[in-house]
Amino acid sequence: MTVTRGLEGIVATTSSISSIIDDTLTYVGYNIDDLAENASFEEVIYLLWHRKLPNAEQLAELKKQLAENASLPKEVIEHFKMYPIKEVHPMAALRSAVSLLGLYDKEADAMDPEANYRKAIRLQAKMPSIVAAFARVRKGLEPVEPRQDLSFAANFLYMLSGKEPDQIAVEAIDKALVLHADHELNASTFTARVCVATLSDVYSGITAAIGALKGPLHGGANEAVMKMLTEIGTLENVEPYIYGKLQKKEKIMGFGHRVYRQGDPRAKHLKEMSKKLTELTGEPHWYDMSVKIESIVTGEKKLPPNVDFYSASVYHSLGIDHDLMTPIFAVSRVSGWLAHILEQYDNNRLIRPRAEYTGPVKQKYIPIEQRV
Numbered sequence: 001m002t003v004t005r006g007l008e009g010i011v012a013t014t015s016s017i018s019s020i021i022d023d024t025l026t027y028v029g030y031n032i033d034d035l036a037e038n039a040s041f042e043e044v045i046y047l048l049w050h051r052k053l054p055n056a057e058q059l060a061e062l063k064k065q066l067a068e069n070a071s072l073p074k075e076v077i078e079h080f081k082m083y084p085i086k087e088v089h090p091m092a093a094l095r096s097a098v099s100l101l102g103l104y105d106k107e108a109d110a111m112d113p114e115a116n117y118r119k120a121i122r123l124q125a126k127m128p129s130i131v132a133a134f135a136r137v138r139k140g141l142e143p144v145e146p147r148q149d150l151s152f153a154a155n156f157l158y159m160l161s162g163k164e165p166d167q168i169a170v171e172a173i174d175k176a177l178v179l180h181a182d183h184e185l186n187a188s189t190f191t192a193r194v195c196v197a198t199l200s201d202v203y204s205g206i207t208a209a210i211g212a213l214k215g216p217l218h219g220g221a222n223e224a225v226m227k228m229l230t231e232i233g234t235l236e237n238v239e240p241y242i243y244g245k246l247q248k249k250e251k252i253m254g255f256g257h258r259v260y261r262q263g264d265p266r267a268k269h270l271k272e273m274s275k276k277l278t279e280l281t282g283e284p285h286w287y288d289m290s291v292k293i294e295s296i297v298t299g300e301k302k303l304p305p306n307v308d309f310y311s312a313s314v315y316h317s318l319g320i321d322h323d324l325m326t327p328i329f330a331v332s333r334v335s336g337w338l339a340h341i342l343e344q345y346d347n348n349r350l351i352r353p354r355a356e357y358t359g360p361v362k363q364k365y366i367p368i369e370q371r372v
């Protein structure tokens with residue numbers, strides 16, 4: 001048996017959703033740079049689910065469906081109130097809430113494509129409502145009901161703060177959602193596909209994917225980057241801190257990637273946004289510190305920043321609680337997970353690799369009274 005640790009370079013499926021070829025990322029053949037500059041997140045959802053950009057009527061219909069499905073069952077809010085809420089990470093709350101949503105969906109176990117598409121709409125619509133409601137309930141505030149007249153990005157910010165957000169914030173969140181929507185067979189997407197390839201249901205697939213995204217080697221890295229920036233604190237402290245970590249062979253969060261070699265094409269968009277937003281908030285040091293970290297890590301380790309590095313200072317500048325950064329990633333990535341789940345159902349085969357056994361062999365059973 002040949003073992004490929006971490007399945008590096010293994011091609012485990014075909015997919016027509018997104019591709020990474022020679023460090024270029026495309027969604028259904030559209031370059032991410034083009035989409036980041038021009039597309040709204042709702043257009044991207046449609047693109048990932050239908051493999052074509054929507055016309056005006058199709059887009060309006062999708063927006064309507066998302067708006068109409070954004071409210072949460074009251075049981076989900078009541079459930080939050082039963083948690084030891086101050087100690088619960090929002091990713092754990094999101095994972096539990098999505099699982100709970102499945103209990104209140106009469107179609108949860110229906111497997112026909114139409115029912116699965118309806119569940120995709122419901123899940124996509126409710127993810128931002130869950131994140132926003134949890135963020136408010138843990139502060140002792142009542143959740144804010146979604147509005148039907150706002151875009152997906154604006155509605156999310158509105159549900160978080162209870163105030164209509166300004167245009168700059170809406171544009172920034174919308175672009176961040178576009179940039180995070182899908183990424184080929186990353187760990188959380190693979191997790192979702194493995195789960196539903198047993199013909200388990202959509203809620204199980206998304207719950208599993210949220211669990212995989214939560215880890216700091218994957219989506220959890222954005223929060224870890226902000227923790228690092230906060231610990232560093234000043235521009236002068238960047239050098240001793242980063243060189244110290246490198247000497248101890250510790251990883252610098254937000255750098256490196258399993259697939260990209262020259263760099264993550266999403267990072268430059270987030271870098272530009274970080275510069276603009278940190279200047280606007282009068283806190284340019286977050287951007288300046290990030291740039292200095294980038295120059296040291298690329299110089300010393302030849303590791304470019306990934307999508308999580310500059311997204312940290314972007315979300316911070318928008319006033320977002322640091323532990324909500326990964327949940328926002330999930331609000332976007334659920335669009336990709338759902339596209340992959342539907343694609344998996346469409347042409348399913350159980351995913352079941354092998355392991356090379358390295359444990360003891362030919363052992364003889366010893367009765368318990370004779371064991372030491």
Ligand SMILES: CC(=O)SCCNC(=O)CCNC(=O)[C@H](O)C(C)(C)COP(=O)(O)OP(=O)(O)OC[C@H]1O[C@@H](n2cnc3c(N)ncnc32)[C@H](O)[C@@H]1OP(=O)(O)O
Nearest residue numbers: 216217218219221250251252253254255256257258306308
């Ligand atoms: C949305 C996303 O998921 S993007 C990724 C988000 N994750 C992070 O930012 C966490 C930090 N980065 C990492 O841990 C890794 O680069 C990963 C997880 C992204 C990719 O991991 P892998 O492809 O398995 O690479 P692996 O962890 O084996 O690293 C290869 C080498 O580069 C080094 N390296 C990789 N990333 C980093 C880093 N961020 N800082 C310092 N060194 C690093 C490793 O120490 C290792 O060195 P060695 O060969 O001397 O032991």
Ligand SMILES: O=C([O-])CC(=O)C(=O)O
Nearest residue numbers: 182183185186187258307
């Ligand atoms: O593809 C990966 O391994 C991780 C990543 O960048 C993503 O999921 O966006």
